[in-house]
Amino acid sequence: MATGNKMDMHPALIGSLSPTVSPDKVINFSPGPTSLPKSVENEIAASFTKSGFTSLALSHRSPEFIDILDKTTATLKRVMDIPDNYEILFTHGGGHGQFAALPLNLCHELSDVATYVVNGTWSARGRDEAQKYCNAETIDGKDPQTNKFTHFPELTEEDINVQSKYVYLCSNETVNGIELHRLPKLPESRKHIPLVVDASSDFTTKPIDWNGDNVGVLFACASKNIGHPGLTMTVVRKDLLGEGKASPLCPGVFNYTTNSEAGNLWNTPATFNIEVVGLLMNWLAREGGVAANEQRSIAKSQVLYDVIDNSNGFYATPVPNKMLRSRMNLPFNIKGGDDTLTKKFLIESWEAGMVGLRTLTPFGVGDYLRASLYNGVTEEQAKTLAQFMITFAMNNA
Amino acid sequence: MATGNKMDMHPALIGSLSPTVSPDKVINFSPGPTSLPKSVENEIAASFTKSGFTSLALSHRSPEFIDILDKTTATLKRVMDIPDNYEILFTHGGGHGQFAALPLNLCHELSDVATYVVNGTWSARGRDEAQKYCNAETIDGKDPQTNKFTHFPELTEEDINVQSKYVYLCSNETVNGIELHRLPKLPESRKHIPLVVDASSDFTTKPIDWNGDNVGVLFACASKNIGHPGLTMTVVRKDLLGEGKASPLCPGVFNYTTNSEAGNLWNTPATFNIEVVGLLMNWLAREGGVAANEQRSIAKSQVLYDVIDNSNGFYATPVPNKMLRSRMNLPFNIKGGDDTLTKKFLIESWEAGMVGLRTLTPFGVGDYLRASLYNGVTEEQAKTLAQFMITFAMNNA
Numbered sequence: 001m002a003t004g005n006k007m008d009m010h011p012a013l014i015g016s017l018s019p020t021v022s023p024d025k026v027i028n029f030s031p032g033p034t035s036l037p038k039s040v041e042n043e044i045a046a047s048f049t050k051s052g053f054t055s056l057a058l059s060h061r062s063p064e065f066i067d068i069l070d071k072t073t074a075t076l077k078r079v080m081d082i083p084d085n086y087e088i089l090f091t092h093g094g095g096h097g098q099f100a101a102l103p104l105n106l107c108h109e110l111s112d113v114a115t116y117v118v119n120g121t122w123s124a125r126g127r128d129e130a131q132k133y134c135n136a137e138t139i140d141g142k143d144p145q146t147n148k149f150t151h152f153p154e155l156t157e158e159d160i161n162v163q164s165k166y167v168y169l170c171s172n173e174t175v176n177g178i179e180l181h182r183l184p185k186l187p188e189s190r191k192h193i194p195l196v197v198d199a200s201s202d203f204t205t206k207p208i209d210w211n212g213d214n215v216g217v218l219f220a221c222a223s224k225n226i227g228h229p230g231l232t233m234t235v236v237r238k239d240l241l242g243e244g245k246a247s248p249l250c251p252g253v254f255n256y257t258t259n260s261e262a263g264n265l266w267n268t269p270a271t272f273n274i275e276v277v278g279l280l281m282n283w284l285a286r287e288g289g290v291a292a293n294e295q296r297s298i299a300k301s302q303v304l305y306d307v308i309d310n311s312n313g314f315y316a317t318p319v320p321n322k323m324l325r326s327r328m329n330l331p332f333n334i335k336g337g338d339d340t341l342t343k344k345f346l347i348e349s350w351e352a353g354m355v356g357l358r359t360l361t362p363f364g365v366g367d368y369l370r371a372s373l374y375n376g377v378t379e380e381q382a383k384t385l386a387q388f389m390i391t392f393a394m395n396n397a
Numbered sequence: 398m399a400t401g402n403k404m405d406m407h408p409a410l411i412g413s414l415s416p417t418v419s420p421d422k423v424i425n426f427s428p429g430p431t432s433l434p435k436s437v438e439n440e441i442a443a444s445f446t447k448s449g450f451t452s453l454a455l456s457h458r459s460p461e462f463i464d465i466l467d468k469t470t471a472t473l474k475r476v477m478d479i480p481d482n483y484e485i486l487f488t489h490g491g492g493h494g495q496f497a498a499l500p501l502n503l504c505h506e507l508s509d510v511a512t513y514v515v516n517g518t519w520s521a522r523g524r525d526e527a528q529k530y531c532n533a534e535t536i537d538g539k540d541p542q543t544n545k546f547t548h549f550p551e552l553t554e555e556d557i558n559v560q561s562k563y564v565y566l567c568s569n570e571t572v573n574g575i576e577l578h579r580l581p582k583l584p585e586s587r588k589h590i591p592l593v594v595d596a597s598s599d600f601t602t603k604p605i606d607w608n609g610d611n612v613g614v615l616f617a618c619a620s621k622n623i624g625h626p627g628l629t630m631t632v633v634r635k636d637l638l639g640e641g642k643a644s645p646l647c648p649g650v651f652n653y654t655t656n657s658e659a660g661n662l663w664n665t666p667a668t669f670n671i672e673v674v675g676l677l678m679n680w681l682a683r684e685g686g687v688a689a690n691e692q693r694s695i696a697k698s699q700v701l702y703d704v705i706d707n708s709n710g711f712y713a714t715p716v717p718n719k720m721l722r723s724r725m726n727l728p729f730n731i732k733g734g735d736d737t738l739t740k741k742f743l744i745e746s747w748e749a750g751m752v753g754l755r756t757l758t759p760f761g762v763g764d765y766l767r768a769s770l771y772n773g774v775t776e777e778q779a780k781t782l783a784q785f786m787i788t789f790a791m792n793n794a
Contacts, residue, residue: 011460014460015456015458015459015460016459016460016461017450017455017456017459017461018449018461022448023448023449023450024448026449026450028450028454030454030456030459031456032456032665033453033454033455033456033457033665033668034454034456035450035454036453036454041451041453041454044445044451044453045445045446045451048441048442048445048446049442049445049446051419051420051421052415052420052423053414053420053423053425053432054438054441054442056430056433056438056441056625056673057425057427057430057431057432057433057438057625057773058414058430059412059414059427059428059429059430059431059753059756060430060626061412061756061757061758062412062413062414062427062756063408063411063412063413064413064414064415092489092490092491092494092627093489093490093494093648093650094489094650094664094665095664095665096648096649096650096663096664097489097490097648097650097664099648099649100648100649100650129648129649132645132646132648133646221665223665228453228454228668228669229457229665229666229667229668229669230489230627230628230667230668230669230670231627248529249529249530249646251490251493251494251496251497251526251529251648251651252493252496252497252526253490253491253493253494253497254648266493267491267492267493267494268429268430268491268492268618268620268626269626270626270627270667271430271625271626271627272625272626272627273627276453356456359456359458359459360458361458376454
């Protein structure tokens with residue numbers, strides 16, 4: 001038992017990101033915040049060693065910052081193919097801020113109806129927050145066979161109240177490992193209802209058919225694929241903006257119309273965070289745009305799912321439907337959740353430089369570990385983990 | 398007229414922060430965001446060139462970040478002498494976010510009363526936002542003689558509704574140049590009402606008698622004296638926290654109790670921004686704490702007010718009462734607002750490396766320029782501006 005206690009205090013088991021290998025050998029599989037692509041991190045470092053002000057010290061009203069803001073918006077629109085009938089907002093508050101902002105902007109009355117597809121931790125949190133500001137109806141996304149969040153429900157006419165101001169979904173559930181690789185089509189009779197998408201954890205990793213899929217609002221907190229914490233990017237279709245559309249209870253910092261009319265300068269925006277998003281968008285453009293990025297995401301995740309599927313049950317992932325498996329976050333357990341083996345895996349992978357495979361969150365996933373493969377993780381790094389998993393399975397089968 | 402137009406397009410007149418002098422000669426007098434003390438900026442640069450992860454890439458659940466958060470909080474409490482009956486929150490949303498958060502946390506019902514002392518741009522914005530969430534009564538802080546925001550009203554028993562959930566004030570009005578060097582005392586019969594203080598632009602520059610002055614909540618956006626945009630620090634007295642105290646309409650990201658109970662991890666906090674606040678607090682401790690910082694603030698502002706007061710009316714500041722003049726933001730005009738001389742001053746000072754003296758904000762201050770003297774500005778830099786002003790006056794009187 002003494003050994004067990006000692007093991008529990010091992011830094012690998014409490015989520016340490018500082019293993020004993022040389023720092024340049026460390027691979028960050030954290031579910032976010034996490035590393036950005038190396039070339040972007042190098043550009044950030046260079047901006048802090050150049051002479052003159054860094055963007056930390058730039059007034060948001062200065063022509064220097066306005067230039068950063070304009071270029072970031074333009075590159076983002078170009079690489080993500082965002083049509084001109086959409087507005088880009090950079091606001092405070094993170095994803096949780098948007099959970100409140102959405103109903104407060106799209107529902108004028110507390111009695112207005114919105115439909116929430118709940119198929120995991122984040123869509124549930126979004127729905128719970130929305131219930132303060134609208135009549136949030138739920139489409140239960142649990143698999144009826146298992147009563148677990150392991151699938152995505154069909155969206156039928158009967159399930160979607162025709163009065164809904166919007167239909168909300170989370171396109172990648174980081175905890176449950178479920179991803180919609182393309183946005184779903186609403187039934188013909190519900191196509192007038194705008195889709196609202198929490199794309200916090202998969203934005204930039206697949207194309208979006210903005211008008212074709214009737215996207216009303218799509219938001220992404222920056223700290224997974226496009227930057228670091230403290231900023232949220234929200235794409236809003238312009239017909240949803242306008243004086244008097246938001247609830248009178250909407251805080252100014254969350255009001256889409258107010259922020260849009262002020263050109264993202266209604267209050268002081270997170271200037272440096274916006275610059276980092278711009279650097280990430282330049283990286284995306286350099287690396288072949290969103291189509292090439294999707295191919296990289298497929299490749300990175302496939303190499304790990306292949307190990308899991310070919311492990312004769314040594315590893316298992318909770319999502320049976322391969323069409324819904326997340327390319328961003330891969331939950332897996334070891335021998336059905338064997339505690340000793342799971343700890344051994346965590347310690348040995350950590351000692352080999354792989355960190356972030358178990359984060360101490362309040363959203364328990366039981367015995368599952370999780371590899372997150374955002375833009376900061378390369379295909380080679382995913383292969384390093386895959387090779388480790390194969391070797392570990394051979395040694396411990 | 399052609400000359401006039403050409404002058405209007407001069408970079409100095411549109412707020413450029415990049416004059417033609419060598420970058421290390423530039424002095425940033427911006428009203429915020431602005432520069433941090435040089436040694437803090439150097440520490441930030443060093444963190445980006447060390448090997449291993451920067452805090453941009455740290456999971457907020459990792460022991461490495463928790464250590465940063467704990468140390469930042471501890472140092473802040475120590476240098477600002479914050480007693481144990483107060484909680485420190487680091488939230489999103491900036492000062493404007495707190496304008497909404499305050500009534501949403503301290504008023505359970507929309508009909509609850511709060512008293513707002515409005516004596517400038519920011520207290521007016523705070524009151525306007527609060528009117529969405531409570532019955533915000535106003536103490537008009539305009540000077541009855543001039544009908545301008547150039548003084549601070551006496552706070553009488555008659556002016557403060559005894560039912561008020563709080564009395565709100567802004568301890569430094571950046572646009573109007575008015576500062577309370579100590580917090581006001583409420584009349585004896587109103588001492589049960591907690592004070593709420595927007596200290597966004599003067600926090601760390603003078604001591605606060607937390608319990609003695611009955612401070613209920615004090616907040617500061619980071620981008621003036623303690624960091625960069627994307628973070629707000631809020632100090633909340635613990636008796637104001639508790640399940641069910643906030644309005645049911647309070648967004649989770651703004652809920653003091655929720656964020657306090659979650660140890661600032663209810664949603665992903667602005668990790669890097671918090672690290673920077675920690676570096677600033679270490680700087681404050683190294684440089685003699687808040688008492689020494691107040692002496693520096695007095696010295697920096699005095700050297701400039703002396704130039705103004707001794708200029709025979711060449712320069713003028715709008716605040717007649719010296720006891721209320723801001724040490725943080727010094728508005729001044731030139732020969733009663735002479736347009737040609739003002740532009741000449743802006744261009745010549747910019748060419749000498751002094752920037753940020755006029756920012757293109759929506760809060761017009763007429764013909765006034767403004768020198769802001771936050772923690773990033775040294776006494777020597779203030780003297781450089783003073784010397785420039787003296788020479789300019791001699792050459793253009």
